[in-house]
Amino acid sequence: MTLLTRRKLLNFIVLTLSGMAAVLGLFMLSWILGDVAWKGFSSINWDFFTQLPAPPGVQGGGLVNAIIGTLLMTGTAACIAVPFGMMSGTYLAEFGKNNLVGHLIRFLADILVSAPSIVIGVFVYLVLVKPMHNFSGWAGAVSLAIIMLPVVSRTTEEMLRLVPPEIREAALALGSPYWKMTFVIIYRSASSGIATGVMLAVARVAGETAPLLFTALNSPYWMHGMNEPMANLTVVLFNYAMSPYDDWHRLAWGAAFLITMTVLAVNVFARIMLRAKRRMS
Amino acid sequence: MCRSSVCISINWLEEDLRLVSTGRRPHLELMQRMNMNKNKIWGDLVFRGLTAAFASGIALIFIAIILVLWQQSQPSITKFGFSFLTSMSWNPVQEHFGALIPIVGTLLSTFLALVFAIPLSLGIALFLAELAPHWLRAPFGTAIELLAAIPSIVYGMWGLFVLGPLMADYVQPFLKKTLGFLPFFSGPSMGIGMLTAGLVLTLMIIPFISSVTRDVFLMVPQPLKEAAYGLGCTTWEVVRDIMIPYGRKGIAGAIFLGMGRALGETMAVTFVIGNAYHLSWSLFSPGNSIASTLANEFTEADGTIYLSSLIELGLVLFLITLIILSLAQIWLRRSQTGRT
Numbered sequence: 208m209t210l211l212t213r214r215k216l217l218n219f220i221v222l223t224l225s226g227m228a229a230v231l232g233l234f235m236l237s238w239i240l241g242d243v244a245w246k247g248f249s250s251i252n253w254d255f256f257t258q259l260p261a262p263p264g265v266q267g268g269g270l271v272n273a274i275i276g277t278l279l280m281t282g283t284a285a286c287i288a289v290p291f292g293m294m295s296g297t298y299l300a301e302f303g304k305n306n307l308v309g310h311l312i313r314f315l316a317d318i319l320v321s322a323p324s325i326v327i328g329v330f331v332y333l334v335l336v337k338p339m340h341n342f343s344g345w346a347g348a349v350s351l352a353i354i355m356l357p358v359v360s361r362t363t364e365e366m367l368r369l370v371p372p373e374i375r376e377a378a379l380a381l382g383s384p385y386w387k388m389t390f391v392i393i394y395r396s397a398s399s400g401i402a403t404g405v406m407l408a409v410a411r412v413a414g415e416t417a418p419l420l421f422t423a424l425n426s427p428y429w430m431h432g433m434n435e436p437m438a439n440l441t442v443v444l445f446n447y448a449m450s451p452y453d454d455w456h457r458l459a460w461g462a463a464f465l466i467t468m469t470v471l472a473v474n475v476f477a478r479i480m481l482r483a484k485r486r487m488s
Numbered sequence: 489m490c491r492s493s494v495c496i497s498i499n500w501l502e503e504d505l506r507l508v509s510t511g512r513r514p515h516l517e518l519m520q521r522m523n524m525n526k527n528k529i530w531g532d533l534v535f536r537g538l539t540a541a542f543a544s545g546i547a548l549i550f551i552a553i554i555l556v557l558w559q560q561s562q563p564s565i566t567k568f569g570f571s572f573l574t575s576m577s578w579n580p581v582q583e584h585f586g587a588l589i590p591i592v593g594t595l596l597s598t599f600l601a602l603v604f605a606i607p608l609s610l611g612i613a614l615f616l617a618e619l620a621p622h623w624l625r626a627p628f629g630t631a632i633e634l635l636a637a638i639p640s641i642v643y644g645m646w647g648l649f650v651l652g653p654l655m656a657d658y659v660q661p662f663l664k665k666t667l668g669f670l671p672f673f674s675g676p677s678m679g680i681g682m683l684t685a686g687l688v689l690t691l692m693i694i695p696f697i698s699s700v701t702r703d704v705f706l707m708v709p710q711p712l713k714e715a716a717y718g719l720g721c722t723t724w725e726v727v728r729d730i731m732i733p734y735g736r737k738g739i740a741g742a743i744f745l746g747m748g749r750a751l752g753e754t755m756a757v758t759f760v761i762g763n764a765y766h767l768s769w770s771l772f773s774p775g776n777s778i779a780s781t782l783a784n785e786f787t788e789a790d791g792t793i794y795l796s797s798l799i800e801l802g803l804v805l806f807l808i809t810l811i812i813l814s815l816a817q818i819w820l821r822r823s824q825t826g827r828t
Binding site for chain 1: 532539544546639641648723
C-alpha cells in the first residue's frame with residue numbers, strides 16, 4: 208500500500224466514523240421522541256386535562272392540578288426573573304462591558320447557568336421552606352426563578368449588544384438621557400430577541416424537576432393558593448414513573464409527552480423567530 | 489451637587505481618554521456624558537446604580553448559596569470532619585455518614601459519560617462544521633441542539649423503561665459473554681446501574697459538547713484550512729493538524745462544560761443508577777451519585793445530623809462543579825479572545 212492510499216484510507220475511515228456519529232445522534236433523538244410520542248400520546252385524553260389524579264387501581268384520572276401548578280409556578284418564576292434578569296443584563300451590556308465587576312458577574316452568571324439545579328433546590332429549602340415550616344408553591348417558583356435569572360440576564364446582554372451603536376448615538380445626539388435611550392430605543396430594537404430568550408428560559412425551567420422536589424413538593428389535591436405544597440408535572444412524573452402501578456406509568460408517559468412537546472415546540476418556534484430576525488437585519 | 493457632578497465628569501473624561509488610547513469606541517460614552525445637564529446626570533446615575541444593584545444580585549445569590557450550605561452543614565462538618573469525604577458508611581439509623589460512595593458514583597458516571605460522549609461529540613461537530621453538505625448543516629445542527637432541550641427527567645424515564653430492559657436483555661449478557669473475564673463486566677444483568685447511568689448521561693451531554701465544539705471548529709480561519717488543503721492534506725489531516733490544535737482550548741472548554749453538566753445531573757441519573765450504597769468493580773452493579781442521593785433522601789431526612797450531612801453533600805457537589813465550570817469558562821473565553 209502506498210502512502211497516498213494509506214492516507215486516503217485513514218481519511219475515509221475517520222470521515223465515515225464522523226458521519227456515523229452524526230447519524231447516531233439523530234437516531235437517538237428520534238428514538239427518544241418516538242418512544243415518548245408513541246407511549247404518551249395514547250394516554251392524552253380529555254380526562255388527562257380535566258380530572259384530578261386517581262388512586263392506584265382506580266381507572267381514569269388526570270393531572271389537571273399538576274398542569275395548573277406547573278403553569279402557575281413557571282409564570283411566577285418568569286415574573287420574578289425577567290425584570291431582574293433584564294436589569295442585570297442591561298448593566299452587563301451597557302456599563303459592565305470591560306470593567307472588573309462586569310467580568311466577574313458575567314463569569315458567575317455563566318457558572319450558575321450550568322450549576323446543578325438540585326443544589327438550588329437545597330438552597331431554597333434552607334432559605335424559604337425550613338424557616339416557614341412548609342413546602343409551598345412560592346418556594347418552587349423562587350427556585351425556578353433563580354435558575355432562570357442567569358439565563359435571562361446573559362441573553363438580554365447579548366441581544367442589547369446586537370443593537371447597532373449608530374442607533375444609540377442618534378438618540379444621545381438628540382439629547383436623550385441614557386436611561387431614556389435604553390428604555391425607549393434599545394429595548395425596543397432588541398425586544399424580539401429578548402422575548403425569544405425569555406421563551407427559551409421559560410421552556411427550560413418548565414422541564415426542571417430537581418429544584419422542585421424539596422420546595423414545591425407535590426400534592427394530589429386542588430390548590431388553594433401558592434402557600435401550600437403544589438402539584439407540578441415534573442415531580443408527578445417522577446413519582447408516578449418510580450411507582451409500581453401501570454396506570455400511573457401511563458399517566459407519567461402522558462406527562463412526559465406533554466412536557467417534551469411543549470418544550471420542543473417553544474424551542475423550534477424561538478429558533479425560527481431568531482432566524483427570521485437575523486435575515487431581516 | 490455641582491461639584492460632585494464635575495468630579496464625575498472629570499473621572500469619566502479620564503476613563504474616555506484611556507478608552508481612546510486603547511482604541512475602543514469611545515465617542516458613544518463621550519457624547520453621553522457631554523450633553524448632560526444636572527437632571528440628566530442624576531437620572532442616569534440612578535439608572536446605572538439600579539442596574540448595577542440587580543446585576544450584583546446574581547453575585548449575591550451565588551455567595552449566599554455557598555454560605556448557607558456551609559453554615560447549615562456545620563453539624564455534620566464538626567461531627568465527621570474530613571472523614572466525611574473518605575468514609576464509606578451511610579447509615580441513617582446509627583447516624584454515621586460518609587460521602588465516599590456518592591462521590592465515587594458521581595465521578596464514575598461522569599467519567600463513563602465522557603468516555604462515550606467525547607469521541608461521539610467530536611465526530612458530530614466535525615460532521616456539522618466540515619463534512620455535511622451546506623443545506624444539511626442548519627437543520628442537523630438544530631436537531632442536535634434539540635436533544636439538549638428535552639427535559640432531563642424524560643431522559644431518565646426513557647432510560648428506566650426503554651434503555652434499562654434493553655441493557656438487561658441484550659447488552660449486558662453480550663458484554664459478559666465477550667468481556668466477562670474483566671471485573672467491570674460481571675455480576676447480574678439488572679439493566680439499571682452505573683453503565684446505564686453513564687449511557688443516559690452520554691446522551692444528555694452530547695449536544696452541549698458537540699454544539700460548542702462545532703462553533704470552535706467554525707472559528708478556524710478559512711485561509712489556514714485552505715493552505716493546508718492546497719498542500720494536499722486530506723480532510724482528516726486538516727482536522728488533526730489545523731482545526732484541533734487551533735481550537736484546542738475551546739474544545740477543552742466544551743468538554744469541561746459537558747462534564748459540569750454530567751456531574752450535577754439529577755433526574756436522568758436518579759432513575760437508572762439503582763440507588764444502592766455499595767462500591768463494586770462491576771459497572772453493572774447499582775450505585776449512587778450525590779445528586780441522586782439528595783433527590784431520594786432529602787425530604788425523608790429526619791434528625792439534624794442526617795439533614796446536615798445531605799446539605800454537606802450538596803456543598804461538595806456545588807464546589808466540584810464550580811471548579812469544573814470555572815475551568816470551562818476560562819478556556820472558552822481564552823479561545824474566543826487572544827489565542828496563542
